[in-house]
Amino acid sequence: MELLGATSAVLLVCIVCLLSFTAWRKRFGKGKMPPGPIPLPILGNMLQVKPKDLAKTLQKLTEKYGPMFTVYLGSEPVVVLQGHDVVKEALIDHADEFAARGHMPIGERANNGLGIIFSNNEGWLQVRRFALSTLRNFGMGKRSIEDRIQEEAECLLEEITKTKRMPFDPTYMLSCSVSNVICSVIFGNRYDYKDKKFLALMNNMNNTFKLMNSYWGQVCSMYPKIMDHLPGPHNKIFTEIDSLKAFVSEEVKTHQASLDPSSPRDFIDCFLNKMQEEKDRANSHFHLKNLITSTFDLFVAGTETTSTTIRYGLLLLLKHPKIQEKVQEEIDRVVGRSRRPCVADRMQMPYTDAVVHEIQRFISLTPLSLPHAVTKDIHLKEYVIPKGTTVFPILSSVLHDNKEFANPEEFNPGHFLNENGTFRKSEFFMPFSAGKRICVGEGLARMEIFLLITIILQNFTLKPVVDPQELSITPILSGTGNVPPIYQLCAIPR
Numbered sequence: 001m002e003l004l005g006a007t008s009a010v011l012l013v014c015i016v017c018l019l020s021f022t023a024w025r026k027r028f029g030k031g032k033m034p035p036g037p038i039p040l041p042i043l044g045n046m047l048q049v050k051p052k053d054l055a056k057t058l059q060k061l062t063e064k065y066g067p068m069f070t071v072y073l074g075s076e077p078v079v080v081l082q083g084h085d086v087v088k089e090a091l092i093d094h095a096d097e098f099a100a101r102g103h104m105p106i107g108e109r110a111n112n113g114l115g116i117i118f119s120n121n122e123g124w125l126q127v128r129r130f131a132l133s134t135l136r137n138f139g140m141g142k143r144s145i146e147d148r149i150q151e152e153a154e155c156l157l158e159e160i161t162k163t164k165r166m167p168f169d170p171t172y173m174l175s176c177s178v179s180n181v182i183c184s185v186i187f188g189n190r191y192d193y194k195d196k197k198f199l200a201l202m203n204n205m206n207n208t209f210k211l212m213n214s215y216w217g218q219v220c221s222m223y224p225k226i227m228d229h230l231p232g233p234h235n236k237i238f239t240e241i242d243s244l245k246a247f248v249s250e251e252v253k254t255h256q257a258s259l260d261p262s263s264p265r266d267f268i269d270c271f272l273n274k275m276q277e278e279k280d281r282a283n284s285h286f287h288l289k290n291l292i293t294s295t296f297d298l299f300v301a302g303t304e305t306t307s308t309t310i311r312y313g314l315l316l317l318l319k320h321p322k323i324q325e326k327v328q329e330e331i332d333r334v335v336g337r338s339r340r341p342c343v344a345d346r347m348q349m350p351y352t353d354a355v356v357h358e359i360q361r362f363i364s365l366t367p368l369s370l371p372h373a374v375t376k377d378i379h380l381k382e383y384v385i386p387k388g389t390t391v392f393p394i395l396s397s398v399l400h401d402n403k404e405f406a407n408p409e410e411f412n413p414g415h416f417l418n419e420n421g422t423f424r425k426s427e428f429f430m431p432f433s434a435g436k437r438i439c440v441g442e443g444l445a446r447m448e449i450f451l452l453i454t455i456i457l458q459n460f461t462l463k464p465v466v467d468p469q470e471l472s473i474t475p476i477l478s479g480t481g482n483v484p485p486i487y488q489l490c491a492i493p494r
């Protein structure tokens with residue numbers, strides 16, 4: 001009896017596999033969806049595509065299936081785009097059709113269709129446009145974003161000075177200063193690095209990212225329907241997100257109470273003004289819930305990304321002391337020691353500019369970008385991607401494309417320099433993605449990375465605590481984001 005049960009179970013599995021294989025054969029190939037590995041029922045291609053190292057395993061599939069292929073993450077088909085040619089063709093040449101956000105269960109549940117990152121259609125367009133124009137340097141009254149970054153850089157220098165040449169892990173202070181820049185932009189003030197409320201906030205943020213990058217977080221994104229109903233560590237993400245939203249919500253209340261419409265102090269004030277302007281408009285997207293959600297979006301999107309980039313960048317400079325030295329030479333020559341570097345200096349600093357670009361290229365922080373979706377059936381190369389299909393534009397495959405970068409796996413600022421030493425622009429530089437969904441914080445982030453790194457190197461020489469040869473620069477975590485190994489350094493005043 002038992003044997004019979006087992007045999008029929010095996011038979012059943014075989015039949016299901018056969019049926020899904022036949023169904024699969026009909027949907028893929030020329031004039032149809034891009035080909036890919038045969039999916040198993042329910043599991044999809046989970047055996048070939050490891051959540052822990054998604055970008056690498058997807059890269060392997062390219063060798064077999066070419067620059068466009070389909071994989072099943074769980075039961076959902078995802079079209080993967082690899083290399084500059086197809087990514088550009090999709091995100092730039094077909095910008096409108098590829099502008100939708102793909103399915104992201106955690107984000108959708110957290111934001112309910114509002115905000116910028118996980119929203120779509122008219123609501124997304126309006127709030128995104130508003131955020132972009134507000135974040136332009138003169139969006140928020142008298143204090144420019146550059147001023148806010150420079151002010152924060154002074155506090156960071158003070159923290160570094162306190163380490164008195166002793167080894168330290170820069171993670172925490174970099175997170176604080178980057179978070180403070182965003183706080184200044186959206187809430188109008190910065191927090192002391194020891195402020196209790198700020199610490200709690202940083203902790204929420206830290207936990208959110210840890211959970212999201214964890215195995216459970218990734219599985220949760222792939223099997224949302226099942227995971228929603230299971231108890232488990234993934235549910236903790238929503239508790240952390242609620243705490244962050246509660247903080248934002250409180251800030252909004254204090255802003256409402258002290259608002260002077262004629263001189264907005266920050267992003268929240270600007271949004272409140274916009275709400276007033278549109279208060280008689282039916283179906284306006286500018287309402288309180290959307291204010292809280294979009295502020296939350298800027299806060300989470302702007303903190304971990306930028307601080308991890310700078311932290312990884314400093315590690316690369318420890319690994320390559322000659323490069324650090326050349327940056328310092330350029331700072332001394334162009335800026336000197338008597339004033340702080342500013343954004344306008346970048347034009348005169350091609351080497352430093354190249355180093356900053358190379359850091360972002362090399363680390364390829366968000367290798368898969370965020371999921372996109374197509375708004376209609378679309379022909380790309382010899383295939384068709386049906387409306388609504390999720391698409392992953394693999395940014396790391398563009399940033400490490402050997403058609404453009406001679407030795408893509410090598411950290412070399414020469415990738416962004418002409419032979420005569422001038423800065424060499426590259427179309428392949430897309431760490432912020434490209435097209436209609438390109439990162440809203442690109443301008444802010446680039447300003448911040450350039451200013452914080454140059455201001456640190458103006459005052460300090462960074463030394464590793466081990467021989468540079470022994471420093472590992474391989475990411476320790478490479479799911480949705482590349483996380484650098486933990487390290488220590490000494491900051492020697494110059």
Ligand code: HEM
Binds near residue numbers: 439445
């Ligand atoms: C080094 C730092 C950063 C990197 C590498 C980065 C990268 C990205 C990437 C790859 C995307 C996805 C684009 C796509 O869907 O194709 C994105 C979206 C986004 N980023 Fe950033 N980002 C950074 C900093 C920031 C900052 C500082 C802010 C806020 C001020 C920000 C706000 C956003 C928002 C709101 C979106 C969603 C855009 C949309 O869906 O329309 N990011 N970012």
Ligand SMILES: *[C@@H]1O[C@H](CO)[C@@H](O)[C@H](O)[C@H]1NC(C)=O
Binds near residue numbers: 458
């Ligand atoms: C940084 O360098 C400047 C100029 O050399 C100096 O005045 C300042 O005290 C230094 N700041 C810190 C925090 O070390």
Ligand SMILES: *[C@@H]1O[C@H](CO)[C@@H](O)[C@H](O)[C@H]1NC(C)=O
Binds near residue numbers: 172175
């Ligand atoms: C997150 O918290 C852990 C300890 O729980 C700490 O080691 C780590 O440095 C923190 N990361 C950030 C980015 O603050």
Ligand SMILES: *[C@@H]1O[C@H](CO)[C@@H](O)[C@H](O)[C@H]1NC(C)=O
Binds near residue numbers: 418419420421422
């Ligand atoms: C340097 O070389 C680039 C291309 O190789 C050229 O476009 C640029 O004009 C040159 N600049 C100078 C100052 O020679």
